[in-house]
Amino acid sequence: MTHTSSPGPTRLEDLTWTEFADRAPRVPYWLLVTGSTEQHGPHLPLGADTLVVERLAELASAEHGSVILGSVRTGVLHAFQDWPGSQRVPAQVLTGQVEAMAQTAVPHGNRLLILNGHDENHEPLLLAARSLVERHGTDVVVVEWAQLVSDVIREVSDSTSESHGGEGLTSVFLHWYPERVRTDRIAAGTLPSGELTRDDLHVSKRAHHVVRFHPEDVPSGVLGDPRAATAEKGKAVTEALVARVDALVKERGWL
Secondary structure, X not given: OOOOOOOOOEEHHHOOHHHHHHHHHHOOOEEEEEOOEOOOOOOOOOOHHHHHHHHHHHHHHHHHOOEEEEEEOOOOOOOOOOOOOOEOOOHHHHXXXXXXXXXXXXXXXXXXXXXXXXXXXXXXXXXXXXXXXHHHOOEEEEEEHHHHOHHHHHHHOOOOOEEEOOHHHHHHHHHHOHHHOOHHHOOOXXXXXXXXXXXXXXXXXXXXXXXXOOOOOOOOOOEEOHHHOOHHHHHHHHHHXXXXXXXXXXXXXXX
């Protein structure tokens, strides 16, 4: 299928119904964004997870002519639910919402890329994806952005832990959203414990330990050390991220 690149990203909500009807048959694939509203330390906004994948979706949409179906900004939340400002939905609600939003793509190409910014969303998203495959034959791929470039994050990092609000995520924000970073609040966080059960991009995790953190145990909310974060490191991570999404959709034959 040929595609027509647009001059900028296209969101479904910005189209009229007539514009949608004209464009839908030519959309190479559809994008859906999922994130969270939860603490990411005193230096990053509550919507950090969503903001990263929204920017990624915008770049993919502008480059490929794909259309963003929407963003789910409230995710499944367990680990950091006790912090002020946190919002959470049950897993089945997220699964149902994604399935409902994806219906738009079914009559038009039926190809969907879900860009996820929050790890606790992953299992509900896989359930939604399997349902879409079973019910509609949708060609769907679920991507958790940090997992797609975990090797690059490790390569550019000076710190040895990236669990929550650390060097990698902060570097991405310094590159993509510098105005949203409270640089005067950047400080070392708590190092996550364990090895085989440590939820950290810098280790080979062999078992999954479900944990609920409490503010008294992780005072700043940060697991890792964002002090070494730089915009240059963020540029390296995001360039790799954009390139791998491009490679992914081409591998699927969507372009």
